[in-house]
Amino acid sequence: MEYNDMKEMQAKIKLIAVDMDGTFLDDQMNYQRSVFRKIYEYFKKNDIHFVVASGNQYYQLKSFFDDFQDELTYISENGALIIEKQQEIFHNEISCQDVEVIVQRLQKDKRIGICLCGMKSAYILNGSIEFYHCYSKYYYRLEMIESLQEIDDTILKIALMVPEDETDDILQELIKDLSHVIEPVSSGHGSIDLIVSGFNKATAIEFLCERYHISLDECAAFGDGGNDIKMIQKVKYGFAMKNGSQAIKDIADYIVPSNNEHGVIQTLLEIFDIPAVSEREKALLGMWYDPNHNPQVVEDRLNTHHLCYLYNQTDPLELKKRQSILEEIFQSQVHNLEIVPPFLCDCGPYIQFGKNIFVNSHAYFMDGAQITIGDNVFIGPSVGLYTAIHPLNYKKRNAGYEKAKPITIGDNVWLGANVIVLPGVTIGSGSVIGAGSVVNKDIPENVVAFGNPCRVVKTIEQND
Structure with missing residues (x-):
């Protein structure tokens, strides 16, 4: 704008x-x-x-x-x-007579699931358990009925579940057959609403x-x-x-x-x-924010860098001390997480680890946005996970503004040495990224991918 x-x-x-x-x-x-x-x-x-x-x-x-x-x-x-x-x-309300006319037409089409929406509750008419579970996400009060006679309520609207790829065709059919009593409108996601015309x-x-x-x-x-x-x-x-x-x-x-x-x-x-x-809240929303001049952002980053410094000075045998510092950095419990120093991140709490994760030395996680790492992940030496984006306009860039996009690493992923993962990327579970790759787009599950830019080379048959 x-x-x-x-x-x-x-x-x-x-x-x-x-x-x-x-x-x-x-x-x-x-x-x-x-x-x-x-x-x-x-x-x-x-x-x-x-x-x-x-x-x-x-x-x-x-x-x-x-x-x-x-x-x-x-x-x-x-x-x-x-x-x-x-x-x-x-x-407003749909009259009992109009409800009967509408339902008679709807029941002629087996593709249509019918939900009558009332003041007190919503009512699924002759619907399946699957239909009920689907609509329970959208209707806090929901009942299963077998006949209109079971309803003692004012009906405000009728909601329909239809095959998503047939929504437009069914909508046009309903407009043709029912527009004299009700107004059909698409509400997306395989849904059509029948509403009182003019409201x-x-x-x-x-x-x-x-x-x-x-x-x-x-x-x-x-x-x-x-x-x-x-x-x-x-x-x-x-x-x-x-x-x-x-x-x-x-x-x-x-x-x-x-x-x-x-x-x-x-x-x-x-x-x-x-x-x-706050500027940090703007960052987590993916907005432009000021990480260089806002006192709270600067203080948080320096505190995190200080904790990383303490971690990097620990003796390899000081396992309890290492775990304690990691939990202070990430502000959560860690489960079989091994990070070989030196390691650096900017925020800490925005990195979410699963279980059984190995991170080799010289890793840098630039966590201006959320970084999510699944279970059983191997991360090679000198890997960079970079969420930050800087303006192309040098005046804005020199003013210190940036934005960040989240990175997601699925379960059972292996990132080879010197892999760079760029902002907004998701790497699917079971995939392997070859050493030296620059990952600038999403990688699907169970594939080998490498290169600059990183591209899929072959599928991994995990059942072999």
Whole structure:
């Protein structure tokens, strides 16, 4: 984003709506809670409304924010239900007659799994255990039923599970057959939602704008899927995730980093001046940060270098002392970890080790971002794991800024002598990287790879 755009947004934005799956949450259904807490405290002080806007059930959404004392506003079920500070302020419903018509049509297609989403709970109709387990990730309250007569609830929306590669075809068929009673929309990941026509995330935001006496020109929204398009179009500042569908990218004002790169939180930190967020927290989010002038970052790095110095001066027979220093460096227990001195890292706690790991001499782990190393890993002498990225523009580089991307080494990996692993790389379990290689791209599991740049040479048959 251009600097002027960010200054304008900082001055104007009074409401921010975020989709959850594929947007605010990463693929592990999590987010950077400690950083978001600081962002939210800033929003409260500056009268900025943070709104969760999702196709998911209210009870499920609320479970992600249990430590926020029920302060948030939730647009759930794709706009069918709005809860503000635990109080319902709006809902619509699908009539019993329309539910019967819709279900009769849906049951003709064996590819479709049916979940009826109500005020009290969600209900899987004649579904499998696999369907139940899948939807239990998105619906905190969920029941299995065999007949519509078992439901004593107001139905807000109907959610469908379909084969992912057939989503678009099934969606068009449902639009053709059911658009006179319900509006089918894609919610991504092999899912289709049937919602009351004229009620969606966009209309819910309009409702909140009237309630809060703000305009749509003071609103921003983040999304990744088809059910976010109207919301993104409705507000002044529409953000699509890099991992989102092409359709939403085409209509968004801005494309931001993916959900797994914490794109929403990154963007909010770029727009708003939030002093409580530290440089180290920015680094772990993959943002540009200042590692050279921030007193806390410099102090932490010097303390880590001091501990590495102490470790490197130990006698090889001082095994207990060595383990004690390693646990102080990494701030966690280590399990059969042997590191041959000299060894250097910059932070320590951002390196996560599995069990049974051997690191030969002169290794340098530049851990500005997370470095994750699995079980039974052999690391040869003079190996470098480098997470840092410096600006190409020399003025920014001379100013001391950098960013960092995580490195992941799977189980049972062997890195030969003088291997260099560059930022953002994942090396799959069971693979071997030949000596002197420069690994600048992900390496799959169970292969031999070497060279500069490193490339796969052959597959390893682990069962031989």
